[in-house]
Each structure stands twice: as C-alpha cells, then as structure tokens.
Amino acid sequence: MDFEDSQRESSSFDIYKHKIEVQYRLFLDYVTPHIIPRWIAAYLLMLIFMGRIVWAEGWYIVCYTWAIFLLNMFLKFLTPKFDPSIEQDIENDNIESGVGKMDENDEEFKPFIRRLPEFKFWMKTVSSTSIAILCSFFSVFDIPVFWPILVAYFIILFLLTMRRQIQHMLKYKYIPFDFGKMKYGSK
Template sequence: MDKLQEGAEIQLSKIKITYRKYLDMITPHSAYRWIGSFSLIFLFMLRIVLTEGWYIVCYTWAIYLLNMFLQFLTPKFDPSLEQEFENESIEQGTSKMTEEDDEFKPFIRRLPEFRFWLKTTNATLIALVCSIIPFCDIPVFWPILLVYFIILFALTMRRQIQHMLKYKYLPFDLGKTKYAGNSK
C-alpha cells in the first residue's frame, strides 16, 4: 500500500512540475494568454445563448469575474486605510509625517495581471464544465439576473471610480507620463 501511495505522490509531483513549467512558459505572452481566455469566454457565452440554460452558472461566473476585476483595479495598500492610520497617529502625537512629504508610491495591484488571467481562465473552464452538467441547470427567469448584474456592476464601478478619484490613483498606464531614455 505504501508503494502505491508513493507512486501516486510522485506522479502528482510530476504533474505539478509540468503545470508550473507551462505556466512559466506562457507568462511573458500576455496578449496571447488573454486572446485564449477571451476565446474561452466566447465559447462559454455561445453555449449559454445556444442552449438557453445554465443562467445561474453564468451569473455566478460573472459575479466572480467582477470580484476579480475589482481586486485588479484596487491598490494593494488601500489609501483610505493608510489615511485612517495617519489620522490616528496624529491624534496620538506619534506622526512624523509632514505635509511636505509627498513620497512617490508606485501603484501595486491587489491582484496582479497574471493571477487575474489565471483565475479568469480557471473560472471560465469550471463554468464550461458546469454548463455540461444537467444538475447545474436551475430554471430561473434570466432577465432579472441580467438586470441585477447590470445594476450591481454600475454601482460597484461607480464606487471604485470615486475611490480612484478621491485618492488620485490610476490603475492603468493610459495617460501617465512616459520618459524616453538616452537613445545613443
């Protein structure tokens, strides 16, 4: 029995190493990764539309992706929490920061792009598998789910954009100053 268990552990270890190897190989190719993910998303959406079912699976998948997208847009160190900490330390008299301290803090995402891609792809694959299982096809009135998701998306994005404007951070490189290096 022990030899069988050891053999299974060795095979599992080999599978993990191979999986990690392929992930490492595709890491620098972000455009191709996202094209593959959007192809999977297109297949999943096509399946939902053509079969006219599995709306709960689609809704759950969409809520999960919205959550991942919010984590992707949010900084790792939340400025609102840092501001509360600074206010508490000022009240206690322990703050050493002055108003002239305007230190550069780079934008670090709570969820890095690669992990966002990986979780999106995994969630889409799981949703595709669930859309094959008849047990997961729970009958619902899909327009209500769609309207609820649109409202949830709009309110959540509005709150996130207000947070970005209040604390003056931009999670994308669009509109940021780019400096040219010495071209000698």
C-alpha cells in the first residue's frame, strides 16, 4: 500500500506540474505578439525593484549585479548573430586564395539577425528583475558597500562597452533597430 500511495502522489504531482507548464506556455503564447505592453510591464517591474532598493537603502550589490547582467543581455541584443568581422576575415582569406570577390552590385541581402532575440531579452529581463526583487528580501544579500563607487564603475563600464559596440556597428554598417527603415507590403 505504501508503494501505491507514493506512486499516486508522484503521478498527481506530475499531473499538477504539467498543468502549470501548460498554463505558463499558454501565457507566453498570449503575450508574445504584444511587444509594447510586455516592455511596459518589464519597466514597471524594474521601477518596483529600483524603488525597493532606494526605499530599503541596501542591497546595492544585488542591484549592481542585476545591472551588469542587463548590460550583458543588451549587448547581446545589439550584436548580430553572425559577426561581420569574422565574415570579413573569411572573405579576405578567399581573396588571398584566389576565389573571386563579388562586386557591390552582386551582394546578397543579409537581414540583421540578433544574437539574443527580443522575446528572450524580455524574458531574461523579467526573470532577472524578479530574482533581484526576491533577493532584496534576504539580509544575506545585503552586503555593505559604498554605492557611489558601484554607480561610477557601472557608468564607466557602460560607456566603454557601448562606445566599442557603436564603433563596431559603424565599421561594419549594420543597424540593429528598424526605425526609419522602409517597410514593404500592401497598404
């Protein structure tokens, strides 16, 4: 009887877990096409976290770690999946080996494909912010630091990495955003 009871409990747990996974997937399928409301919700969650940090006057290490993680995700969002510098090196090797280079009129269209897609960027932003909020309720993560140094270091890190990223975008002539790009289709 004990084995059968434990088997029933295990199977009921699996059924409950499966129901939660299905509901979670349905929620994600529902919110996927709604880009602007998703990001508004993410920004509100970020404001709640920042308000929590300011109000509690602590957990600066958690906030700094969260900000570094978001900066890393933002850089992945801005970079192309296929790095143009590597493609240019391959093209230069082909020219040196005698394989002819295509002229500018023969170049094929290469769409901008992100290393980190927008939806995954949103998902990681929401999950990391939720984890950061949760961590801000445990005193073990409230390590005493002089927060102005962390802010200054983050600003310097942000400026240096964005400068390098913008230089890379200008050098290889790619734009990760579609603002002002021509849209094709019926009116």
